[in-house]
Amino acid sequence: QNLADKVSGYFVPVVVIISLITFAIWAIWGPEPAYVYALVNxxxxxxxxxxxxxxLATPMSVMxxxxxxxxxxxLIKNAEALEKMNKVNTLIVDKTGTITEGKPTVETVGVFSDDYNDKKVLQYIVSLNTNSEHPLAEATVKYxxxxxxxxxKSTNFSAVTGKGVEAEIDSKKIALGNPKMMEYANAEITSKMKxxxxxFQKQGKTVSYLAIDKKVVGYVVIGDKIKATSAKAIKELQNKGIDVxxxxxxxxxxxxxxxxxLNLADFKASMLPEDKLKKVEKLQKNGKIVAMAGDGINDAPALAKSDVGIAMGTGTDVAIESAMITLVKGDLHGIVKAHHLSSAVMKSIKQNLFFALVYNTLGVxxxxxxxxxxxxxxxxxxxxxxxxxxSSVSVIANALRLRRINI
Ligand SMILES: [Mg+2]
Structure with a gap:
């Protein structure tokens, strides 16, 4: 649309001037009746x-x-995504819920302390997590x-973004989450615990620690399967020259x-939401065109900042709101499709601009x-x-050809 606006900004005044010159030339040098020829021409x-x-050229193809x-x-919310998607050279992907199913299941519960057994540890974890909407929390509640x-009964529940959750149960301070949460709760994870x-972590599983009154007493191991299509989609994108x-x-x-x-050489762990945002900004500063795919509240700032934000339809509303594209089934293969579609739409728009202008250029x-x-x-x-x-029919017919492409 930007291109079409720029073209018409020059095109319209030029045409009006040519029309006036045509009138003047025919009126002065044209055959009789000179003014009739001048007006008609x-x-x-x-x-x-x-x-x-x-x-029509741009909106038809976009539509x-x-x-x-x-x-x-x-689902494309913002047509700008179609314009930019085929220029993307770096794709950032979130792990949980984006590469993986995001349907985590508890594998086991472990105990570090002699004061509690695994049943008690599980009870605290579940009691704390009934307040939380985090997918890992839901898995523990189900377990x-x-x-x-x-x-x-728990009181004073609060969730600490990117770290974990805490509350008071039995007038004890209970905290559950990653090492950052334990640090936040002033509970030390000993090297033996680590x-x-x-x-478990070496098998791709997540370990959440449970602390009671500043003491790490146990943990829960949660596994999350990689989506069946993730590996293939990532490989195809890499083959297109996109850094994942x-x-x-x-x-x-x-x-x-x-x-x-997944054969991903490049990854960063222990990222907070602001770290993801900073990574997007840094890549953009280095001249990269960055797409970001994510599903969580923690991805939202990075999704909004990236050139093309891609949310999983199975993810949170905040992520979907922040993104330009939503993949309904949350299948990463949708990114490959969006990339194909973007190239096809841009090609179609350029053809349309040709059809829109060729008749004018020859006809004037x-x-x-x-x-x-x-x-x-x-x-x-x-x-x-x-x-x-x-020319209008050509443009419409050409745009409609997009319906038959295979993305
Ligand atoms: Mg996620």
Missing amino acids: AIAVLIIACPCALG VGVGKGAQNGV GKEFNAEIL EEAKT VMLTGDNHDTAQAVASE PIAAGVLFPFFGILLSPMIAALAMSF
């Missing part, structure tokens, strides 16, 4: 030049492209139900396990009468009107 110039198809995307589960864990957690970077709030070992399964001199002195050829305003209709 000046009008023919205006009609043939009318850039009506120019106005058909957006429809095509929707049929393929790629708790299987073991009939009785839910204790060692134990590491065996995984950013996750999860710890290094879990991230490493997922990254190596003929209408002005440049062929008249040599061949006696003039363009009747009626033929000019017909040619203009053809």
Whole structure:
């Protein structure tokens, strides 16, 4: 649209001037009745030049492209995404819920302290997490139900973004989350505990620690499967020359396990929401055109900042609101489709601009009468009107071809 606006900014004044010059030349040097020839030819110039198809060129292709995307589960909220997506050279992907299913399940619960058994640890975890909407929390609540864990009353619940949750239960301060949360709760994770957690993390699993009154007493291990299509989609994008970077709030070992399964050389773990945002800004400053794919509240700032934000339809509303594109099924293959679609739409728009202008460019001199002195050829305003209709029809027909492409 920007391009069309720029073109018409020059095109319209030029055409009006040509029309006036045509009138003047025919009025002065034209055959009798000179004013009739002058008027008819000046009008023919205006009609043939009318850039009506120019106005259709972009919106038609965008509309058909957006429809095509929707049929393929790629919802495009902002047409700018179609313009930029094929220029993207760096893709940042979130891990949980984007690369992985985001349907985590609890694998086991462990205990570090002699004062509590695994049943008690599970009970605290479940009681704390019934207040939380985090997918990991939901997994623990489901697991708790299987073991009939009785839910204790909790007060002063709060979620600390990117870290974990805390509340008071049995007038004890309970905190659950990653090492950053333990630091926040002033609970020390000993190297022996870290060692134990590491065996799970190396398998791509997430370990959340439970602290009671500033003491780490146990943990819960949660696994999350990689989506069936993630590996193939990432490989296809890499083959297109796009650098794929995984950013996750999860710890290094879990991230490493997922990254190596997907052949992702570039990943960063333990990222807070602002770290993801900073990474996008840094890449943009280095001249990269950055797409970001994510599903969570923690991805929202980065999604909004990136050149093309891509949200998983299975993710949070905040992520969807912040993104330009939503992948209905949350399938990363949608990014490959969006990339194809973007190239096809941009190509279609350029063809449309050609069709919109070729009739004008050829028609204007003929209408002005440049062929008249040599061949006696003039363009009747009626033929000019017909040619203009053809240019609109050509543009529409060309845009509709997008419906048949395979993305
Ligand atoms: Mg996520």
